[in-house]
Amino acid sequence: MQWWQAALGILAGLAGVYAVLLLALWVYARSHPETVGMREALRLLPDVLRVLRRLATDPAVSRGARIKLFLLLGYLLLPLDLVPDFLPLIGYADDVIVMALVLRSVIRSAGPESLRRHWPGTPAGLAVIERLAGLPAPVAGKAGGAGKESTDAA
Template sequence: MHWWQIALGVVGGVLLVYVVLLALLWQYARTHPDTVQARDVLRLVPDLLRLLRSVAADPTVPRRARVGLVLLLAYLLMPFDLVPDMIPVIGYADDVVIVAVVLRAVVRAAGPDALARHWSGTPQGLAVVARLAGIAAPSGA
């Protein structure tokens, strides 16, 4: 077998996995529109970035949660996306799903009070972030 056949097989396999993941993300976005809308998250981006930075800098939060937040911030600040934002429905959905997964991991590691303690936005914004993290909204939100 030639090297280019192996390379072609690897590239084809990666593309196939990418297409399957895109299809699954598109299906999830279509069947779960009530989870959190991308426009709600986009409105919260400045407060959400402050929250992520603040929790990542908190020494009382477990190290694995802080490392996850730093990696999430790096991903969000990258100039390119796994799924380009110009693709309808799933363009922003990949970012929302990644933020939700990391927030849920942070909440499991640090506890829901860490989100409320570091939130600097509105109570309504905290309620959206709590929904995104998969927890009940704090009693003032």
Template structure:
């Protein structure tokens, strides 16, 4: 490989990474009502227990459980799409990925599965359901 090819690949990866950062920043700015950082930190232990319990539930489809196991692996991994030391968007990638996976779980398993396995309070579950709810388009 020539240095031009390597430079082109590196530039393409940096551009894709920059676009991802901009999209995460944009999502966090457009949806501040979803979950604040303070709420997310309070809910984190219950959320991790929920994901673990859902992943172990044999009543759920295998595809749903695989997604949950992959989500746990991503959350426990020290490697992130966006490093956590970057203000605001450092944790936004984790929040967006959790919301997307829980949204797919809600579609496949229904809210009953989340309610059945939720270890925390009802207001905490309401925040999780709100964060994972499909985005409604304005007419």
């Protein structure tokens, strides 16, 4: 067997794994209606980046959680993704899934109060992020700390 045949076999294997990943993300996005859509994600992006930065710089949040947040910020800001963003339906699915997993992990260690205290956006946006992070719906009339922290002008 020549070197190019081996290289072609490796590339074909990688393409197959990539196709399976795309299919798995597509199935996940279709079977989980709570997944945030692209339009909703784009509207929330500035607030999400602000809350991630605020949590990452909060000394009350554990060091491990802050490291996860800095790594997440880096992942979200990188132009290269596991799944290209131009693909319909699943293009942003990897970003949303990674963000939800990191938020769940950070909120488990920092507590949902930290998220609510640092949230700069609307109560509706906070509800979406809480849903993504796997938090139970807040009690009616208690929006948490949404928009209360005005000292951070980021």
